[in-house]
Amino acid sequence: MSAGRVVAGRYELAALLGQGGMGQVWTAYDQRLDRRVAVKLLRPDAVAGASAADETRRRFVRECRVTAQVDHPGLVTVHDAGSDGDDLYLVMQHVEGADLADHLAEHEPYPWPWAVAVAAQLCAALSAVHAVPIVHRDLKPRNVMVRPDGTVTVLDLGVASVLDRDTTRLTRTGSPIGSPAYMAPEQAMGGAVGPYTDLYALGVLLHELLSGNVPFAGTTALGVLHRHLYEPPLPVRQVRPEVPEALEALVLRLLAKDPAQRPGSAQEVYEALAPLLPSRGAPAGHPLDPTRPFLRPHAPWPDRAATPPPVHAPAPVPRQASAPGRPDVAAAVDEAKRLLGEGRITQAVDILGAILPAAAARHGEGSPVVRILRKQYAATLMDDGQYRRALPELRQLAEERAAEAGPADPQALVFRQEAALCLEQLGEVAAALAEYRAVLPYLESPYGTGDPARAAEIRRRVDDLLRLPSGAGRA
Structure with missing residues (x-):
């Protein structure tokens, strides 16, 4: 079994998490619903020998049936089960942490x-x-x-x-x-x-x-x-x-x-x-503090409003493999574009997010290659509705571009406008208004560097935010 295999015509294996007496567990992608899952695979004859294969198969089928009966937030959710060729499979919730x-x-x-x-x-x-x-x-x-x-x-x-x-x-x-x-x-x-x-x-x-x-x-x-x-x-x-x-x-x-x-x-x-x-x-400590559910039951995830949640799912290997230790950025971007074209945004996000640190280490944070990759990553996160994770990427892009070409640079303003849109989508109205208002003077400049159409669009966004019932952000 290897990464890239599609189980049951739906679940694409990404990375091996572990293996034991009952088989292998992989991170995978549900191509139909565009989400990460965990897939457990078992080949009865390989695990128990040909003479005990039927018994092992019965045990596995019973596992799927019985596990699916239990509904509790402290247990993984079972999504699917069945057979694929000689393998049995169980598809479960992918758990972060x-x-x-x-x-x-x-x-x-x-x-x-x-x-x-x-x-x-x-x-x-x-x-x-x-x-x-x-x-x-x-x-x-x-x-x-x-x-x-x-x-x-x-x-x-x-x-x-x-x-x-x-x-x-x-x-x-x-x-x-x-x-x-x-x-x-x-x-x-x-x-x-x-x-x-x-x-x-x-x-x-x-x-x-x-x-x-x-x-x-x-x-x-x-x-x-x-x-x-x-x-x-x-x-x-x-x-x-x-x-x-x-x-x-x-x-x-x-x-x-x-x-x-x-x-x-x-x-x-x-x-x-x-x-x-x-x-x-009582005070809570580390973000993965297991006392938190008792201190703040059903509260939002810690620091969700300030820090993007981590992604631990290994990225799938791009179809064009690069030399060991040398990330093939072009291949990763091509693979991400292909996945986006197929509507598989979650996989595209993971590929771009996984290769970005390696590309930065190799080429430098401010290199054109890394900047293009970061721009694609931010755009893909926004397509996926992950505005909290897109926001720091857009801010970094805006800062780097403004440092090179000045605060009135059109591309820097685009990044700032997109950052304001993220803030708006996250419900941070005051911050979104401040960002939109900071961008407006450059777009309305009378010296030929403005963009009246974009300025009008931002004006509409500001008016809409000011009409919110809560009045948030009014100054």
């Missing part, structure tokens, strides 16, 4: 209120999962994303089992499913699993967030599983004395060897965490 393992690595020691907020959000998602009923069976930091607004999303229900007899027969035929460091004793022994199994994994994850390490580590999987079965976990306050005693006690309950000694449900765990959550009005 950082996975919890990377988030932990970037913030050590991890603030204990963040750990509480992560665990509380996971409890909400697990409650929805367990109600189906499903057991996730592989809860770990790599399967949890912290989104830019601080909300936590659980990934990969692909190894979940439906709690019925058919599922038990299917999953008992092979090795235990899960990751040894997060595997409950009963799961390691091949016994019956249930919601209590996920709560044990939650305890491991919470212990890791608080202490910086999983409670049971080792050089081999068998060694790790032996420690899960027979060794007590280290109380986290021995490593982090500032952790509340109630939180340490909850972690120890979650890590009980006997499932009967663990909390009875994810709801019960949430209720134990609730008193430790930060109160409304």
